[in-house]
Amino acid sequence: MNPSILFSAPYRKIARDGLWDNNVVLTQNLALCPLLAVTGTATNGLGMGLATMVVMVAASAAVSVSRHLIPAEIRIPIFVLLIAALVTLVDIFLNAWMHELHKVLGLFIPLIVTNCVILGRAEAFASKQAVMPSMWDGLMMGAGFTLTMVILGAAREITSQGTLFANASVLLGEGFQFLETIIIHDYKGFLLTALPPGGFIMLGFMVAAKRLLELKFKKKTQAPLANLNDSILEGGEL
Template identity: 45%
Template sequence: MNYQEFKDIVYNGVWKQNTGVVQLLGLCPILAVSSSVVNGVSLGLATSLVMALSGAAIAPIRTIVPNEARIPVFILIIAVLVTVIQYLMNAYMYSLYVVLGIFIPLIVTNCIVLARIEAFAAKNPPLQSAIDGLAMGLGLTAVLAVLGGVREIFGHGTLLSGIDMALGESAKSLVITVVPDYHGFLLAILPPGAFITLGLLIATKNWLNLRAEARARTEASIVKTQAA
């Protein structure tokens, strides 16, 4: 795999086909868990790890698994990886494990994971599949981080609250109070706030894409004029 292929895979996963704001897959965990940065990023990183490892595990056996059995086999591999991560979080990040609750085991049935395994890992070598899964997961994590950050600031006036659940009591000093003596904005942390914020993120990405396309057309027109 050369550098250009690596760059294309990462760009495709993080931006061009971002699962959160382009493909709109896995909206249930995205909207439910993104009430804070810590919750969103934690679930996003867990999903990224599962996607990367499952891609690397499934790609080598893609040619020997019968077509009729491929979905059960894929789900079994994903389930094993999710179970390992679930037990590790239960052992070392119990408070965060309790907060994320059912959404950790639900990674097994998350359409983001299975759809990408089916679309890429089942057709490509292990290294590319692992990088693609990681890139897709990090793209989702970025969306969850921004979504959680916006909702947390407007909802509680803080940033990184609950980080001690992941990094220990000493990490409480990392919590940022954005708005002192803030009484909170309930809509931001309720489901309607999640839908509104996600809609704004999608609109922002579409605007950036249109702006980039317009700039590219302008540059191409200038080059064409100079060449003439």
């Protein structure tokens, strides 16, 4: 595969959809259960996001490869079985190699099977596209989800504990020790943001911030067009 193809217009659109325009959480408002339950820290959010992203990429590839072999009448049950098999592999890997993280994420790893985003992308995109675009779509959707998980987890962790990526070396391995940071020393903590209701409130602020940024960008792009139209009208009057 030519790496330059990733910079082509279709691949750029897929990336923008996954990371921003059609973000799993901030736009589609999906996968809120693991989002609110797991993102007590940025480390947990990163681990859960990466696990979900791996499943999304692998599921998209598997569905795309087998799209011509699967009868349309039973495609959804087969997609679910493929996703369940991949989640089982990820669950076994985490339990074997990242046991502490596996204990923290707990039941939410097997529940990736029920994440409607993965099945939705398999049905709406991977089942109709070639392998590389499908994998790229899974990667970008997963990256957008992971980024949102990490940002929300970081905001909740800083406001509740005054730290950032606490226990990263314990949960993810010694290679992640550089991420561990104390933001506020001797911080007493704010309990609400450590609980799911506080996470829900902070998620609302994130969604509102995204909408405001989109409105601001839209106004900036429309302003030159409005000025151009005014200039054309003025020129016609002259």
